[in-house]
Amino acid sequence: MAENISEISSAPTPLIQLRDVSKTYRKSGTDITIFHNLNLEIKAGDFVAVMGPSGSGKTTLLNLLGGIDRADAGSIAINDEELTHMSESRLSRWRADTVGFIFQFYNLMPMLNAASNVELPLLLTRLSRSERRKNVETALQIVGLEDRAGHSPKELSGGQQQRVAIARAIVSDPKLLLCDEPTGDLDRGTAAEILETLQMLNRDFGKTIIMVTHDPEAARYAKRVLHLDKGHFIEKELSS
Amino acid sequence: MPVLLKQILSVSWIGLRSIPQRPWLSLATIFTIATVVTVLLAFLAMSEGFRQTLTGGGSESVVLVMRGNAEAELNSVLIRDQVALLNSAPGIAKKDGAPLVSPELYVVVDGKKRSNEAKVNLPLRGMNSEGIALRENVTLTQGRMFAPGRNELVVGESLLREFQGFDLGNIVRFGASDWKVVGIFSAAGSVFESELWSDLAGVQSQFNRGSTVQSVRMRLTEPSAIEDLRAYIANDPRLNVDVVTEKAYFAKQAEGTSDIILMLGWPLAIAMALGALAGALNTIYTSVATRSREIATLRAIGFSSTSAFFGTLTESLLLSLLGGLLGSILALLFFDGISTSTLGSSFTQVVFRFDLSARLLLNGAVFALVIGFLGGLTPAFRAARIPVASAFSDR
Numbered sequence: 001m002a003e004n005i006s007e008i009s010s011a012p013t014p015l016i017q018l019r020d021v022s023k024t025y026r027k028s029g030t031d032i033t034i035f036h037n038l039n040l041e042i043k044a045g046d047f048v049a050v051m052g053p054s055g056s057g058k059t060t061l062l063n064l065l066g067g068i069d070r071a072d073a074g075s076i077a078i079n080d081e082e083l084t085h086m087s088e089s090r091l092s093r094w095r096a097d098t099v100g101f102i103f104q105f106y107n108l109m110p111m112l113n114a115a116s117n118v119e120l121p122l123l124l125t126r127l128s129r130s131e132r133r134k135n136v137e138t139a140l141q142i143v144g145l146e147d148r149a150g151h152s153p154k155e156l157s158g159g160q161q162q163r164v165a166i167a168r169a170i171v172s173d174p175k176l177l178l179c180d181e182p183t184g185d186l187d188r189g190t191a192a193e194i195l196e197t198l199q200m201l202n203r204d205f206g207k208t209i210i211m212v213t214h215d216p217e218a219a220r221y222a223k224r225v226l227h228l229d230k231g232h233f234i235e236k237e238l239s240s
Numbered sequence: 241m242p243v244l245l246k247q248i249l250s251v252s253w254i255g256l257r258s259i260p261q262r263p264w265l266s267l268a269t270i271f272t273i274a275t276v277v278t279v280l281l282a283f284l285a286m287s288e289g290f291r292q293t294l295t296g297g298g299s300e301s302v303v304l305v306m307r308g309n310a311e312a313e314l315n316s317v318l319i320r321d322q323v324a325l326l327n328s329a330p331g332i333a334k335k336d337g338a339p340l341v342s343p344e345l346y347v348v349v350d351g352k353k354r355s356n357e358a359k360v361n362l363p364l365r366g367m368n369s370e371g372i373a374l375r376e377n378v379t380l381t382q383g384r385m386f387a388p389g390r391n392e393l394v395v396g397e398s399l400l401r402e403f404q405g406f407d408l409g410n411i412v413r414f415g416a417s418d419w420k421v422v423g424i425f426s427a428a429g430s431v432f433e434s435e436l437w438s439d440l441a442g443v444q445s446q447f448n449r450g451s452t453v454q455s456v457r458m459r460l461t462e463p464s465a466i467e468d469l470r471a472y473i474a475n476d477p478r479l480n481v482d483v484v485t486e487k488a489y490f491a492k493q494a495e496g497t498s499d500i501i502l503m504l505g506w507p508l509a510i511a512m513a514l515g516a517l518a519g520a521l522n523t524i525y526t527s528v529a530t531r532s533r534e535i536a537t538l539r540a541i542g543f544s545s546t547s548a549f550f551g552t553l554t555e556s557l558l559l560s561l562l563g564g565l566l567g568s569i570l571a572l573l574f575f576d577g578i579s580t581s582t583l584g585s586s587f588t589q590v591v592f593r594f595d596l597s598a599r600l601l602l603n604g605a606v607f608a609l610v611i612g613f614l615g616g617l618t619p620a621f622r623a624a625r626i627p628v629a630s631a632f633s634d635r
Contacts, residue, residue, distance in 0.1 A: 059629075059632075060629075063628075063629040066540065068539070068540050068628040068629045069628075069629040088545060089544055089545075089546075092539070092542050092543065092544045092545070093542065095540065095541070095542040096541065096542025097542075101537075101540050101541065103537070103632065107533060107534075107537040107632075109254055109534055109537075110258075110261075111254065111257035111258055111260075111261075112254065112257070120250070120538070120541055120543075121541050121542060123243075123246050123247060123250045124243060124246075124247065124541070124542045124543065125243070126243065168541075180632075
């Protein structure tokens with residue numbers, strides 16, 4: 001896997017482009033507008049933290065970028081592919097090729113061991129069993145869990161489970177990592193380790209990372225912080 | 241291996257590995273389906289056993305002649321002159337120069353079941369030595385054959401097994417006369433094993449039938465000779481009789497009762513299957529509900545909705561197949577080969593064994609899979625349509 005992970009991109013064209021994106025939910029007969037004409041550009045190789053109050057649309061934004069939710073209007077282009085009109089099956093293939101998800105609660109398959117969990121995205125490729133095994137080993141090495149390959153999620157700590165989830169997200173070498181509160185369920189020390197791992201993936205392997213978080217400490221690991229408020233972004237530069 | 245197939249196998253494997261997370265619900269589904277399959281197989285084995293017993297004794301080369309329009313031997317009467325005319329009919333095989341013709345009298349006598357002492361009707365057949373020669377696979381297993389004019393009986397093994405009082409050497413009373421059991425015979429489990437046999441003249445005399453008989457059995461030179469025989473009968477107005485092959489006769493006799501068993505069995509099995517279907521539906525819906533986050537995760541990773549559909553359906557099919565296998569094992573243990581008797585179309589008992597063949601077991605497995613397929617279909621659609629984003633927001 002390591003050989004396949006792309007080097008830091010210096011391409012100037014944005015990896016992610018949102019144009020006039022609108023999203024409305026209907027709840028109890030009332031329309032709730034999350035975004036109205038939202039615009040955003042994120043360059044390849046960026047590490048962006050998205051913050052904002054509850055209900056500001058952080059997770060909705062992540063879902064739209066990951067192609068697991070659809071915008072009502074506007075255009076979402078990622079890696080030069082327009083998501084808005086993609087069929088469900090095309091979106092599934094696109095997700096498999098382009099995006100790695102990291103969730104707050106890890107979402108590992110409890111009945112599979114760490115290696116089998118990491119292998120899941122590779123089952124969507126034409127790689128042979130030995131190639132898959134090699135890539136899984138590399139991904140687990142990157143997150144420092146090569147000696148836990150045979151352990152089930154129950155036998156791992158929260159931090160280790162999140163590392164397995166990160167290995168699963170990067171094993172098929174996607175350009176984009178979408179992280180939804182990746183440290184929300186972890187203690188401060190473990191959270192720092194996870195965030196350092198994400199930083200390393202961004203720095204050393206050129207992964208573009210969008211991370212939703214409530215935690216200002218976590219946001220400090222990103223290159224940029226975007227604050228979502230009432231459906232609009234307010235960008236804040238980080239001091240260091 | 242194609243990627244989609246790999247996806248389906250992976251999702252199926254994950255689903256199957258998650259079954260231990262729902263042990264009681266899964267076991268309940270397996271046992272419910274097992275019960276349905278056991279009941280269905282019991283009925284099928286009963287019907288099959290009854291049919292095999294009746295048709296197993298029938299030959300294409302032996303014909304049965306009865307009075308015109310008589311559906312069964314009990315309704316038929318043939319007089320001595322008719323028997324004499326049949327003796328000289330064409331197409332009849334001969335042995336030592338004599339035609340192989342067996343005039344037979346079929347009367348009903350009382351008996352008692354061994355299991356519950358219930359009174360039943362048993363068939364007593366009067367015939368000569370030609371009658372025994374006409375029946376294939378008949379062998380004496382104990383004692384000797386009856387002797388003419390001595391009120392002696394030989395008893396079929398099936399009849400001996402199911403009804404009391406017919407052990408070798410016993411004296412049995414029918415009406416005003418006593419009969420001695422001098423032999424036990426087997427007839428390869430066919431319907432003849434449900435009969436008592438004695439000599440024709442003795443039965444005619446003790447049951448006041450004069451010189452009449454109820455049927456005449458004849459061996460043909462070859463199966464096609466039945467046409468010559470029919471032509472002969474049609475040309476002689478004294479012969480107001482019907483002629484059928486023994487095989488066709490027994491097939492028709494089997495039809496009614498076998499169909500009744502199936503007509504009871506299938507609706508009962510289907511009614512029970514509806515209950516099992518509800519159980520399977522509940523189990524698989526619960527599975528999808530408890531695994532919605534796992535399914536959503538797989539979908540987010542890039543697994544297709546098709547793989548989620550087939551993965552869920554596989555779980556349902558596997559549970560039902562396990563239920564089908566368990567049901568088949570239970571049916572084999574508790575029903576295969578058990579002996580029972582029922583009223584045949586001649587108002588006498590026919591003893592038969594439940595016969596659970598490989599074909600019937602396959603029917604049971606298919607029935608279980610149909611329950612699993614129908615039970616898994618709608619939950620599988622639900623799994624395929626899980627809104628990924630909202631599945632993550634529910635915790």
